[in-house]
Amino acid sequence: MKHYKYLHNALLLFFLISILNLMMELPVLADPVFTIKPRFAGTWRTDNNFYKADENERTVYTYLYEPGIDVGFKTAKSYVSLDYTMNIFEYDDRDDPYPWQTGNQAEDDDYVGHTAFLDAKTKPFERLTIGLEDGFYYTRDPAQTDQFSNSIDRELYYVNRLTPIVYYDFNPIFAIGARYRNTKIDYDPRTHEDSVENRGIFDLIYSFNEKTSIDLEYQYWAKDFELTTSDYTSNQISLIIRNQFKYFFIEGGAGYHEREFDDPMLEDIDTFTYRIEITGQNPPAPEELVKSYISFISEWNFNDQYYGENYYEAHRLTLEAGHLFLKKITVNVEGYYQNSDYERTYGYTGNGEYKLREDHTYMIAGSLGYWFTDWLLFSVKAGYEKRNSNIDGYDYSNTFGLAKLDFRFNLGRKQLNNKYYKR
Numbered sequence: 001m002k003h004y005k006y007l008h009n010a011l012l013l014f015f016l017i018s019i020l021n022l023m024m025e026l027p028v029l030a031d032p033v034f035t036i037k038p039r040f041a042g043t044w045r046t047d048n049n050f051y052k053a054d055e056n057e058r059t060v061y062t063y064l065y066e067p068g069i070d071v072g073f074k075t076a077k078s079y080v081s082l083d084y085t086m087n088i089f090e091y092d093d094r095d096d097p098y099p100w101q102t103g104n105q106a107e108d109d110d111y112v113g114h115t116a117f118l119d120a121k122t123k124p125f126e127r128l129t130i131g132l133e134d135g136f137y138y139t140r141d142p143a144q145t146d147q148f149s150n151s152i153d154r155e156l157y158y159v160n161r162l163t164p165i166v167y168y169d170f171n172p173i174f175a176i177g178a179r180y181r182n183t184k185i186d187y188d189p190r191t192h193e194d195s196v197e198n199r200g201i202f203d204l205i206y207s208f209n210e211k212t213s214i215d216l217e218y219q220y221w222a223k224d225f226e227l228t229t230s231d232y233t234s235n236q237i238s239l240i241i242r243n244q245f246k247y248f249f250i251e252g253g254a255g256y257h258e259r260e261f262d263d264p265m266l267e268d269i270d271t272f273t274y275r276i277e278i279t280g281q282n283p284p285a286p287e288e289l290v291k292s293y294i295s296f297i298s299e300w301n302f303n304d305q306y307y308g309e310n311y312y313e314a315h316r317l318t319l320e321a322g323h324l325f326l327k328k329i330t331v332n333v334e335g336y337y338q339n340s341d342y343e344r345t346y347g348y349t350g351n352g353e354y355k356l357r358e359d360h361t362y363m364i365a366g367s368l369g370y371w372f373t374d375w376l377l378f379s380v381k382a383g384y385e386k387r388n389s390n391i392d393g394y395d396y397s398n399t400f401g402l403a404k405l406d407f408r409f410n411l412g413r414k415q416l417n418n419k420y421y422k423r
Helices: 007-025
Strands: 033-047 060-074 078-093 111-125 128-139 157-169 174-187 195-207 212-225 232-244 248-261 269-282 292-302 312-325 329-348 354-373 376-389 396-408 413-415
Touching (some): 212 248, 232 269, 248 292
Antiparallel strands (some): 033 060, 033 396, 033 413, 060 078, 111 128, 128 157, 157 174, 195 212, 232 248, 248 269, 269 292, 292 312, 312 329, 329 354, 354 376, 376 396
16 A cells, blocks of 8 residues: 555645636636634543543543634635644543553643644536545544544544545536545554555435435445455445425435455455434524534444454434523533444353444433633533443443633634725
8 A cells, every 4th residue: 555655645735736726717706705713722521431441440630722723715616714723632640540550641641633624615617516625633532533433442643534526517407426535544653553545435416406306326445454454345335315494404315335355264244324314403504603403313334444353333323402592501412322233353241151242332411501702602511421342341431521611713704805894
């Protein structure tokens, strides 16, 4: 995979230059608009089982400081948005380590992380849209490696997902789309295997009207690990229906996923897949001041990122909801449940049986916030998370709470003809 080493940077530079060049040359119907939104958040958090251990729980305080900025540039046919946050983590161990944990203090994991998102789109012609999306994390959060992650590791790594996009509308009814996604995961220092994934996503879209469409989507990707874990290729096809109502958006899709391993000793795996999403808000989109919202997602598929061929079928349910009272008080609830049914990972149960591993993990949390001004929010949150496994040593439970001060300020939008508009 060495020949992919410079592919990411080359593609990123090429698409940025192309999009910016088109933005400079295209005629526009209105003046370009430039926006800057600086922000800062400070969070204190406590976990009574910070390392999510089956036994020997340890309480740790986390202090998180998040300076960030969102920069946007928009014309009549193009836009570029760059969102960056520095994540400064400091840990405070509230329990003395056990004798065998000497030198393993939580403070040793202090680090400065980074989160960045780039979104750029342009329409050089009426029916053609081209764009580039890029997401970058430098973190200890294992959830960023895979949407179905079941890991509790706290290793430091970066993950970058680069996605060039092309869509073409043949007419108001029929459109096609193509995306290429390069995902690079690199541990620092190397404690797990680094990996590279190259994925193609192709869509055939038929629109019944402005609010209802059907999408035949095909994905093909190759996952390459640098050490002993077997490389693999996946093929997935799905039929997806989307409908936008006044207050709700509904998406439902189902398909088939087949995964083939390069190691001839490993049996290929396959599964039925589905995804259902229901989201709603009041007032309806595109209003930004939302009084009420709800989001529910149910999905079934394989995980993509694991080591030693520890793959599983994941069934995940996610729910979020919130309401704004008296234009000042926010109340939110969130939670998820995931069943992870492993394909070839065995272990011993409590009664000594040797079985395939199966985990049930869930989390529930609630938060309460108060807007002092339209740019300053203070909130508190409490939650509980638990994993039940049929294999000894993989259970854990953790109670957590946090307090957060969130500062967000819009410096306004400035048009390039030097007119200034207040927020």
